Amino acid sequence: MKRYQIVLAVFTFVLFSCHGQTSKNVQTITAAAFSEKIKATPNTPILDVRTPEEFALEHLDNAINVNWLGSSFTADSQKYDKTKPVFVYCKSGGRSKQAAAKLAALGFTTIYELDGGILKWNAAGLAKPSDKIIGICSQEYAELLNSDKKVLINFYAEWCAPCKKMTPYLLQMQKELAPKITIIRLNADENKTILQELKITELPTLLLYDNKELKWQHAGFISEDDLKKQL
Known part of the structure; x- marks a missing residue:
């Protein structure tokens, strides 16, 4: 019983330590703050974790497509310097949240996640003005x-x-x-x-x-x- 309690205590400590590290390394920020952070840290990877088809339709300037649903997400992510900031976004925030947690687990120290994804980015008026109508008017x-x-x-x-x-x-x-x-x-x-x-x-x-x-x-x-x- 005593041995079981020790193992359980160690497991709990590791679990909460990992959780703390992830929450510390990942900052989920508003579209406005995301935009300002990008301006303040030029030449920083901006990872669009949507599918290539979604990426082709629209994406943030200088973004790199690293598909969260693809088989090579981990390998593609490993190309970047883990000690420097990295930006992550998707369409509405679901996939970017998972991707950000994965990046933290891989050892990235500073991860900025776009709260609400590109939907919130567009709603905040940060998308480039365009006269092109996509879909129904x-x-x-x-x-x-x-x-x-x-x-x-x-x-x-x-x-x-x-x-x-x-x-x-x-x-x-x-x-x-x-x-x-x-x-x-x-x-x-x-x-x-x-x-x-x-x-x-x-x-x-x-x-x-x-x-x-x-x-x-x-x-x-x-x-x-x-x-x-x-x-």
């Missing part, structure tokens, strides 16, 4: 709401874990509730323009309209039962 979005039925808009992404959990019952509800409610799913990566105009900073996001008026809004996962209560 505001006029087309307004036309989606032109219905005598309630309209539920679902912004999602293929890489988003909560979105994937919700997809099966949302597709089923599209059929079952069709006589009363129109459910429209919009891929956030393919509709950047309207996403920015609506200031959506988290996925999934649900917007319920009645007579073109926004009646309810929800960000993050929601169960099928709880969603049906709102409809």
Whole structure:
């Protein structure tokens, strides 16, 4: 018993030591602070941990694509100086949080993670101004709401874990509730323009309209039962 208690004590000490090191090495900061830190530390790696397809659509200036979901994340990360700061971001913060923890475990001493990802970056007005419309425009979005039925808009992404959990019952509800409610799913990566105009900073996001008026809004996962209560 005594030996077991000693082993347990050592394990607990190591666990909390590692946790402390990770939280100490990783700083999750706002988009504005992230931008200022980048300016203050030039020539510092800015790691975009999204997929190559997402990276190709948009990314921060001078960012390097190191795919968290790829098989070579660890090897690619090891190319950089662990004693110097490194910046990490993704679309909404989920993957960058995991990537930052991994970098800390690999021995990186100063890791800045973008809170809320590139969605918060764009919402803060830090993206480069562009006249290019990606996906539907505001006029087309307004036309989606032109219905005598309630309209539920679902912004999602293929890489988003909560979105994937919700997809099966949302597709089923599209059929079952069709006589009363129109459910429209919009891929956030393919509709950047309207996403920015609506200031959506988290996925999934649900917007319920009645007579073109926004009646309810929800960000993050929601169960099928709880969603049906709102409809």
